[in-house]
Structures are given as C-alpha cells and as structure tokens.
Amino acid sequence: MTAVTADQTAQAGAGRPEGADEALEAAFDRAVAADERIEPRDWMPDAYRASLVRQMAQHAHSEIIGMQPEANWISRAPSLRRKAILMAKVQDEAGHGLYLYSAAETLGTGREELLDKLHAGRQRYSSIFNYPTLTWADVGAIGWLVDGAAITNQVPLCRCSYGPYARAMVRICKEESFHQRQGYELLLTLSRGTPAQHEMAQDAVNRWWWPSLMMFGPPDDASAHSAQSMAWKIKRHSNDELRQRFVDICVPQAEALGLTLPDPDLRWNEERGQHDFGAIDWQEFQEVLKGNGPCNEQRLTQRRRAHEEGSWVRDAAVAYAEKHTAVRNGEATA
Amino acid sequence: MTAALALGDDALVLSHRLGEWAGHAPVLEEEVALANIALDLLGQARVLLSLVGDEDELAYLREERAFRNVQLVEQPNGDFAHTIARQLYFSTYQRLLYEQLATGESPFAGLAAKAVKEVAYHQDHAERWTLRLGDGTAESHERMQRGVVALWRFTGELFQPVEGVEIDWRSLNSGWLESVTAVLQQATLTVPAGPQFGAWTAGAGRQGIHTEPFGRMIAEMQHLHRSHPGASW
Numbered sequence: 001m002t003a004v005t006a007d008q009t010a011q012a013g014a015g016r017p018e019g020a021d022e023a024l025e026a027a028f029d030r031a032v033a034a035d036e037r038i039e040p041r042d043w044m045p046d047a048y049r050a051s052l053v054r055q056m057a058q059h060a061h062s063e064i065i066g067m068q069p070e071a072n073w074i075s076r077a078p079s080l081r082r083k084a085i086l087m088a089k090v091q092d093e094a095g096h097g098l099y100l101y102s103a104a105e106t107l108g109t110g111r112e113e114l115l116d117k118l119h120a121g122r123q124r125y126s127s128i129f130n131y132p133t134l135t136w137a138d139v140g141a142i143g144w145l146v147d148g149a150a151i152t153n154q155v156p157l158c159r160c161s162y163g164p165y166a167r168a169m170v171r172i173c174k175e176e177s178f179h180q181r182q183g184y185e186l187l188l189t190l191s192r193g194t195p196a197q198h199e200m201a202q203d204a205v206n207r208w209w210w211p212s213l214m215m216f217g218p219p220d221d222a223s224a225h226s227a228q229s230m231a232w233k234i235k236r237h238s239n240d241e242l243r244q245r246f247v248d249i250c251v252p253q254a255e256a257l258g259l260t261l262p263d264p265d266l267r268w269n270e271e272r273g274q275h276d277f278g279a280i281d282w283q284e285f286q287e288v289l290k291g292n293g294p295c296n297e298q299r300l301t302q303r304r305r306a307h308e309e310g311s312w313v314r315d316a317a318v319a320y321a322e323k324h325t326a327v328r329n330g331e332a333t334a
Numbered sequence: 335m336t337a338a339l340a341l342g343d344d345a346l347v348l349s350h351r352l353g354e355w356a357g358h359a360p361v362l363e364e365e366v367a368l369a370n371i372a373l374d375l376l377g378q379a380r381v382l383l384s385l386v387g388d389e390d391e392l393a394y395l396r397e398e399r400a401f402r403n404v405q406l407v408e409q410p411n412g413d414f415a416h417t418i419a420r421q422l423y424f425s426t427y428q429r430l431l432y433e434q435l436a437t438g439e440s441p442f443a444g445l446a447a448k449a450v451k452e453v454a455y456h457q458d459h460a461e462r463w464t465l466r467l468g469d470g471t472a473e474s475h476e477r478m479q480r481g482v483v484a485l486w487r488f489t490g491e492l493f494q495p496v497e498g499v500e501i502d503w504r505s506l507n508s509g510w511l512e513s514v515t516a517v518l519q520q521a522t523l524t525v526p527a528g529p530q531f532g533a534w535t536a537g538a539g540r541q542g543i544h545t546e547p548f549g550r551m552i553a554e555m556q557h558l559h560r561s562h563p564g565a566s567w
C-alpha cells in the first residue's frame with residue numbers, strides 16, 4: 001500500500017480535520033480489499049498492528065522453542081548424514097526466529113520485549129512443542145507432520161496483507177518444505193528398515209498425529225480471533241479448512257510410507273471429496289495450552305535459562321560496542 | 335591414513351561439542367553462527383573420514399582409544415567464554431594448518447583449499463568474541479581470562495607433528511603463538527604463562543589417550559547407532 005504514508009499521517013495529524021481518521025481507515029480498508037500490501041510506514045488501525053504483533057511474536061517464539069525438541073537428538077543422530085541434516089534444520093529454525101522478530105520489529109516492538117513476554121508466560125508459542133521427542137523417529141515425525149502442518153498453515157500467509165510478514169513467510173515456507181521432505185524421507189527409511197525401526201516410526205506417528213491436527217487451532221466455531229483476521233487478510237482460510245486440507249495431504253503420504261494414521265474413523269468420503277476423520281480431544285488441547293502439557297515447564301525453563309545465562313554475554317557485546325564507538329568518535333573529533 | 339583420521343576426528347569431535355549448544359546459545363544470532371561452524375566441521379570430518387573408510391563405521395563403531403583427535407576439541411563447552419577460547423585456539427591452528435596444506439602437494443590439498451575459507455570465518459568469529467568478552471564488562475573479562483587459562487595446557491598438542499601431514503610444524507607453532515598473543519593482548523587479556531602441556535606426554539590425544547568427558551561424549555553419540563547393529567538410517 002502506498003496511498004497513505006505515515007509521513008502524510010503525521011502532517012495530517014497536526015491540524016487534522018474532522019473525519020481524517022475515517023479517511024485513513026477507508027484508504028486502509030480499500031488497500032486490503034484490493035490485495036495491496038500494507039508496509040511499515042503506512043497508516044494502519046491499532047488493532048491490526050496489535051493483532052499482527054501478537055501473531056508474529058507467537059510464530060517467532062514457536063520457531064525458537066521448536067528448536068528444543070529436535071536439538072534433543074543432535075548428539076545422538078545415528079549417522080553423520082542425518083546429523084548434518086538435523087543440525088541444519090535446527091539452525092534454519094533459529095533463522096526463522098530471526099526473520100520473524102525482525103518483521104515484528106517493523107511494527108515497533110523489539111525482540112527483547114517479545115522475549116521478555118515469552119519468558120514471563122505472557123505470550124504463547126505453538127503447543128505442539130510441549131510434546132517430547134522420545135525416539136529418533138520423532139525427528140522424522142516432526143519433519144513430516146509438524147513442518148507439514150506449519151506449511152499448510154503458512155503458505156497462505158505468503159499472501160498476508162502485511163508486507164514484511166508476507167515476505168518473511170516466502171523465505172520460511174521454502175525451508176519448511178525441505179524440512180518436511182527430509183522428515184518424510186527419514187520416516188520412509190525407518191519404515192522400510194528393520195522391524196525395530198519400523199515400529200519406532202509407527203510409534204512416533206501414533207504420538208504426533210493428533211497433536212499435529214491440533215496445530216490448526218480450535219474449531220472455527222470456537223476460534224476467538226479468526227473472523228477479524230480473515231477480514232484483514234492476516235489469515236486467509238479458517239482453521240477447519242486448513243486442518244481438512246492437511247488430513248487430505250497426509251493420508252496418501254502415510255500409505256506410501258507404509259505407516260498407519262492412528263484414527264479408526266479416518267476414511268474417504270466420496271460425497272464430500274474429502275476424508276472424514278475422528279474427533280479431536282480438545283480437552284487435551286486446552287490442558288496443554290494452559291501449561292499442563294508434558295513439556296511446557298521444561299521448554300520455558302530451558303529458554304529462560306539460556307537467556308539468563310547469556311545475559312553477561314549480551315552485556316559484554318553492548319559494553320564493547322559502546323567503548324569502541326566512543327573511542328572512534330573521540331578519534332574523529334581529536 | 336593416520337593423518338586423515340587425526341584431522342577428521344578433530345573436526346568430528348569439535349562439531350559434536352558445538353552441536354551441544356543448539357537451543358542454549360546466549361543470543362539467537364549465535365544459535366545460527368555456532369551451528370554454521372559445527373556444520374562446516376562436520377562436512378570436513380565426513381570428507382576426511384571417507385578417505386579412511388566408511389564414515390559412519392568410523393564415527394560410531396570405534397572405541398574411545400581408537401579416536402585420534404587432540405584433547406582440546408573434546409573439552410566440554412563450559413560457559414560461552416570457555417567455548418570461545420576453545421574456538422580461538424583451534425580455529426587459529428586449523429587455519430594455519432590448512433593454509434599450508436592447501437598450497438602443498440598432499441592428498442589434502444583440495445579439501446584444505448575449500449576448508450581454509452570456512453576456517454577463516456571460524457577464526458574471525460572467535461577473535462571478534464574474544465575481543466568483545468575480554469574488553470567488554472568486568473564479568474566477561476574474568477570469564478574469558480578463565481577460559482583462556484583453563485585450555486592453555488591443551489594447546490601444546492596441536493603442534494606435535496602428525497604422520498603424513500607434510501608441513502612446517504615449527505612455523506605453524508610460531509604463527510599460532512603470534513596470532514593468539516596479538517588477539518589476547520588486544521582483548522586486554524593476559525597470555526597464559528603456564529606450560530602448554532598437561533600431565534600427559536605430548537600428543538596424547540593423537541595416540542588415543544583422551545580425557546574423561548570424552549568417553550561420555552561418544553557414549554551418547556554412538557548409543558543409538560550401536561543399539562541397532564547393521565541397520566541403515
């Protein structure tokens with residue numbers, strides 16, 4: 001969107017005539033409706049800004065907390081090739097965190113502030129990461145299902161109305177699709193391996209399937225932010241639509257993997273042209289959301305500890321930079 | 335192929351140690367940087383070990399006494415300053431070593447020419463952090479000084495000639511000392527005065543004598559692979 005910039009807003013604000021806000025809002029609405037991108041300097045409603053910051057922060061937090069369950073297996077990766085793939089993946093997730101915190105920064109909220117909120121438990125991250133990675137196959141299941149669900153969720157965000165977020169998502173989605181394929185390939189190798197490896201793969205899919213379906217959020221009739229986000233084109237499809245799309249993608253892939261999805265009610269519905277699937281345990285979802293999942297405490301504690309134990313390092317970097325800028329400036333004036 | 339094993343094990347073991355930082359780094363940028371370095375080293379290790387045999391058999395099925403890495407790289411991470419001190423010592427050594435190898439006619443020339451670019455970045459990363467921590471706050475200065483001193487006694491081993499590595503070891507040693515001394519001084523740190531060797535004879539790691547933490551490190555590294563004999567991953 002280029003119609004109304006922040007500069008013009010500021011000028012208008014000085015002696016703003018009656019109805020100026022309405023005019024700005026109308027221009028914003030028109031831009032969103034016309035699928036134009038909103039850029040950081042454009043005028044935007046406060047609620048749009050707040051909603052974006054909340055969503056981007058949650059997304060960024062998910063990337064960095066999501067490093068933990070997978071990093072759990074780096075030291076035990078069973079081949080050097082897998083170890084390299086896994087390290088690169090965990091590194092990508094850190095990179096995603098960086099892009100997303102930067103994108104949120106364009107709306108005036110810095111990384112430090114968002115991290116403080118995460119550490120204080122005032123902002124969320126995706127609940128999926130509150131489940132443990134118990135075996136090596138979990139690394140594959142996360143790649144296939146969790147990165148897969150993330151892609152289904154995030155591909156539409158590449159067309160999100162907010163420019164910096166949309167652009168970050170384009171880069172991120174490319175990498176997530178690598179992760180998804182690598183996870184699938186890992187599971188395929190296990191599934192076709194020894195009986196013990198096959199069993200390991202099946203067990204991981206059994207444990208990760210349902211939590212993956214929960215990643216799309218509560219059903220549409222119970223989703224608090226959905227309607228407004230859809231109107232603002234921060235969100236483009238409903239939770240249930242995306243969940244259905246994901247199930248339909250996964251069923252043939254599971255078959256190709258030679259693994260079973262743990263849902264006796266899962267079957268093709270000729271009439272709908274989609275799969276029917278069983279009821280999700282929303283009770284469990286709510287419990288994990290409230291902090292009672294298997295790893296909520298562990299994940300947050302590790303994150304806080306890394307941050308606290310790193311504070312002297314960050315302080316040193318700041319002190320060093322200040323000293324040496326001062327020295328350079330001193331030299332310049334001398 | 336003692337030489338490929340020695341250099342390959344150095345890279346493999348240090349990569350593993352750096353991988354242990356994942357999810358624990360002091361700042362997000364360092365999650366990326368440390369993983370980068372770990373990945374470079376793992377890449378080098380795989381090329382080198384493959385010159386000797388099957389990379390996975392070598393990494394996962396050898397006993398502790400068969401590893402030929404220097405003891406420096408197996409030292410536990412400690413705090414960030416300790417890790418940076420280890421990086422400074424090792425990356426300076428590795429850059430000088432690979433620079434010489436890249437220009438020589440050894441079987442490692444090709445690998446070294448590629449690796450020297452990576453290692454120059456590792457050294458730059460370590461030097462920048464040494465400066466920031468040494469010349470940052472009182473706390474960071476103290477921690478960096480501790481790290482630099484604690485690991486000093488593992489540095490002598492770096493200059494023990496490795497059979498099959500045809501380079502000028504004396505100039506490697508003097509070049510290393512000069513480079514590290516300059517960085518430490520610029521970082522307002524004291525260059526350690528103690529011996530560059532511990533209680534073991536020089537070159538212990540190269541002969542398969544390691545420190546206690548190494549056994550636990552490879553136990554963790556090898557456990558899953560060894561639990562499924564013959565399986566492919």
Ligand SMILES: [Fe+2]
Nearest residue numbers: 063092093096
């Ligand atoms: Fe990601």
Ligand SMILES: [Fe+2]
Nearest residue numbers: 093147176179
């Ligand atoms: Fe990913």
